[in-house]
Amino acid sequence: xxxxxxxxxxxxxxxxxxxxxxxxxxxxxxxxxxxxxxxxxxxxxxxxxxxxxxxxxxxxxxxxxxxxxxxxxxxxxxxxxxxxxxxxxxxxxxxxxxxxxxxxxxxxxxxxxxx
Amino acid sequence: xxxxxxxxxxxxxxxxxxxxxxxxxxxxxxxxxxxxxxxxxxxxxxxxxxxxxxxxxxxxxxxxxxxxxxxxxxxxxxxxxxxxxxxxxxxxxxxxxxxxxxxxxxxxxxxx
Numbered sequence: 001x002x003x004x005x006x007x008x009x010x011x012x013x014x015x016x017x018x019x020x021x022x023x024x025x026x027x028x029x030x031x032x033x034x035x036x037x038x039x040x041x042x043x044x045x046x047x048x049x050x051x052x053x054x055x056x057x058x059x060x061x062x063x064x065x066x067x068x069x070x071x072x073x074x075x076x077x078x079x080x081x082x083x084x085x086x087x088x089x090x091x092x093x094x095x096x097x098x099x100x101x102x103x104x105x106x107x108x109x110x111x112x113x114x115x
Numbered sequence: 116x117x118x119x120x121x122x123x124x125x126x127x128x129x130x131x132x133x134x135x136x137x138x139x140x141x142x143x144x145x146x147x148x149x150x151x152x153x154x155x156x157x158x159x160x161x162x163x164x165x166x167x168x169x170x171x172x173x174x175x176x177x178x179x180x181x182x183x184x185x186x187x188x189x190x191x192x193x194x195x196x197x198x199x200x201x202x203x204x205x206x207x208x209x210x211x212x213x214x215x216x217x218x219x220x221x222x223x224x225x226x227x
Binding site for chain 1: 163223
């Protein structure tokens with residue numbers, strides 16, 4: 001059973017252009033939604049965890065700037081800007097914080113390539 | 116900060132031979148983190164393989180097992196007899212025991 005639906009799955013991004021990603025949660029039992037990035041060296045890195053509708057966070061990392069928004073209980077968005085290197089963004093969900101609930105369920109990822 | 120180290124980027128094991136994938140961790144935010152192994156099979160998404168939240172305990176799944184060793188801060192993944200279907204990328208990971216939500220991943224080990 002798929003818990004998360006990510007789109008787009010792939011995107012070619014002209015240098016300097018921002019891209020918007022979307023993640024839809026299919027099961028409300030796992031309300032803690034997060035974004036992780038995987039760089040070209042395959043290192044997975046946590047970006048954000050947003051629990052409540054209206055939550056927003058920004059972050060600048062080497063190679064990209066991010067703005068994450070929890071739109072509703074079932075929708076998480078991520079804007080990726082100023083991307084200089086390709087990467088894959090994964091949406092995840094979990095039942096809660098810590099312990100067994102630290103187990104993550106991953107979406108299929110959104111692979112971004114810089115043109 | 117917390118970190119997870121997987122020293123091998125790739126390991127090659129013949130079918131029916133034994134496997135060990137090394138993982139060590141450093142947890143500065145908490146003494147005893149929760150430890151996980153995730154796996155990505157070809158063409159599939161990342162998924163949990165096994166987890167252990169108590170130091171000294173062993174977790175197992177699909178013939179794989181890993182023991183939480185707090186003395187050596189290690190969580191090596193082992194399998195007695197590897198099958199072709201085990202070819203995948205394996206990631207060791209940790210989370211803080213309470214109140215934390217960030218999962219810290221190792222760099223992954225590809226099993227051929």
